[in-house]
Amino acid sequence: MSELSNDLILFNELVAVLLKEEENHPVAKRIDSNVLYDTIDLSLQKAAIVDDVFKKTLKDVLISTPKTATNLFFNQLFGGRQSKAILGDLLAVLLNNSMYTYKVAGPQVGIEQEIIRQSCKLVGYGAQSNGTFPTGGSMSNYMALIMARDAKDPSCRTKGMTKPLVMYTSKESHYSNAKNASFAGMGRGQVRYIESDDRGRMLPGKLEEQIKRDLENGLVPAYVNATAGTTVLGAFDPIDKIANLTEKYNIWLHVDGAYCGSVIFSDEKRHLLKGVERSDSFSYNAHKMLGTPLTCSIILVNDKKHLHDSFSNDAEYLYQTDGDDFNLGKTSFQCGRRNDALKFWTLWKSMGTDGLENIVDQQFYLADIARNYVANNPDYTLYSFEDSISVCFNYKNIDPKTLCTLLYEHQITVVGFGDFKGESFIRFVTINATNTEADILNFFKVLEAFVKENESALLLAPEKVK
Numbered sequence: 001m002s003e004l005s006n007d008l009i010l011f012n013e014l015v016a017v018l019l020k021e022e023e024n025h026p027v028a029k030r031i032d033s034n035v036l037y038d039t040i041d042l043s044l045q046k047a048a049i050v051d052d053v054f055k056k057t058l059k060d061v062l063i064s065t066p067k068t069a070t071n072l073f074f075n076q077l078f079g080g081r082q083s084k085a086i087l088g089d090l091l092a093v094l095l096n097n098s099m100y101t102y103k104v105a106g107p108q109v110g111i112e113q114e115i116i117r118q119s120c121k122l123v124g125y126g127a128q129s130n131g132t133f134p135t136g137g138s139m140s141n142y143m144a145l146i147m148a149r150d151a152k153d154p155s156c157r158t159k160g161m162t163k164p165l166v167m168y169t170s171k172e173s174h175y176s177n178a179k180n181a182s183f184a185g186m187g188r189g190q191v192r193y194i195e196s197d198d199r200g201r202m203l204p205g206k207l208e209e210q211i212k213r214d215l216e217n218g219l220v221p222a223y224v225n226a227t228a229g230t231t232v233l234g235a236f237d238p239i240d241k242i243a244n245l246t247e248k249y250n251i252w253l254h255v256d257g258a259y260c261g262s263v264i265f266s267d268e269k270r271h272l273l274k275g276v277e278r279s280d281s282f283s284y285n286a287h288k289m290l291g292t293p294l295t296c297s298i299i300l301v302n303d304k305k306h307l308h309d310s311f312s313n314d315a316e317y318l319y320q321t322d323g324d325d326f327n328l329g330k331t332s333f334q335c336g337r338r339n340d341a342l343k344f345w346t347l348w349k350s351m352g353t354d355g356l357e358n359i360v361d362q363q364f365y366l367a368d369i370a371r372n373y374v375a376n377n378p379d380y381t382l383y384s385f386e387d388s389i390s391v392c393f394n395y396k397n398i399d400p401k402t403l404c405t406l407l408y409e410h411q412i413t414v415v416g417f418g419d420f421k422g423e424s425f426i427r428f429v430t431i432n433a434t435n436t437e438a439d440i441l442n443f444f445k446v447l448e449a450f451v452k453e454n455e456s457a458l459l460l461a462p463e464k465v466k
């Protein structure tokens with residue numbers, strides 16, 4: 001038997017161990033970072049090791065790695081497993097193509113383009129639209145910013161920036177915006193953080209005031225980042241109203257839908273993106289709402305000319321056959337590029353667009369259950385609103401940071417905390433569509449039981465946990 005066949009048998013054995021472990025211990029036993037290297041043998045040695053030791057080490061690593069697919073993981077903007085997507089990703093690893101040329105990726109190019117075409121249709125972009133799969137949502141935002149910069153200051157590509165460009169985003173937007181301004185040569189100081197309303201949505205009036213101030217000062221407004229699903233509250237910026245301004249002042253509009261842009265698949269929730277077809281670019285992460293393995297991020301561009309203008313470069317040693325439409329390296333940031341499309345395609349192909357819609361709708365349904373539970377229980381304070389899958393709350397005046405940390409350290413459940421306008425709270429994310437109503441109610445049950453057991457410690461000594 002080949003080495004690969006043997007290793008696949010080992011793989012299946014390890015999968016069985018992992019799934020059993022997830023059932024018995026949905027929250028992994030935490031290894032304190034101070035003793036990590038003393039607890040598992042992670043060392044690399046000169047000599048090969050025997051198979052049994054290798055296997056045991058792998059099991060140790062699997063068992064103690066945080067479990068993101070179980071029904072007690074609510075910490076991140078991803079979670080759970082979509083089996084058909086995992087199948088696709090495993091195949092992508094075996095195939096090991098690179099997505100830059102048709103010569104090397106063949107039908108995988110068509111798979112990626114089909115996802116992009118169908119996504120553009122759902123967004124409402126026209127015949128000139130296209131897109132690519134960047135390494136993640138941060139990179140999608142970066143690519144959008146670079147296209148905006150080059151569109152406003154075309155000689156930038158050869159001479160470097162010649163104009164004092166400014167960009168706009170809400171105070172609640174993703175932190176990649178600040179870094180990207182620095183990478184793009186604009187500078188973090190040129191990011192204008194626009195205030196949001198009491199539900200975390202950017203205020204278009206404040207945006208216009210700031211644009212006018214910058215114009216008066218001789219600056220050049222180049223880019224507006226609107227967010228579809230803010231990182232803490234899951235709020236949707238009013239794209240239509242923002243588009244009125246970006247069209248009026250000729251500014252690039254990017255819609256960052258990394259978190260919740262997948263509502264394009266839901267007939268019921270698509271209205272949250274009203275006006276998105278007027279944007280210049282739109283991105284979403286299938287590894288968030290749609291549950292594919294990390295990472296699976298897609299950026300769509302209303303006019304593909306901008307992708308070519310900013311990212312193509314001739315390279316004779318690479319592009320040797322077929323046209324530009326099949327050589328995807330002409331519109332990507334990097335050269336060698338992992339196949340992130342196949343896992344999304346196997347998911348979409350197997351369950352249809354209707355299946356993706358169900359995945360999205362399930363998350364809003366679970367959020368409604370959580371929000372109702374919180375709203376109808378006097379021990380809780382609710383900070384969230386409808387149409388958000390981030391349910392933010394506090395329980396019995398307990399410091400949310402202390403509570404989250406203790407829940408994690410005691411392997412009860414994994415959940416995070418956030419801030420909005422000076423308030424801190426627990427942020428419970430219903431992004432795992434494989435969860436049921438019972439899983440959501442169970443989360444509150446285990447939280448309440450834990451608090452009951454530790455109430456005095458939680459109420460009296462919040463500073464004990466740092």
Ligand SMILES: *Cc1c(COP(=O)(O)O)cnc(C)c1O
Pocket residue numbers: 077135136137138139173174176227228229230231256257258259285295297
């Ligand atoms: C998660 C997220 C990002 C970053 O995406 P990565 O794939 O983690 O880089 C950007 N914007 C928003 C709104 C997000 O929620």
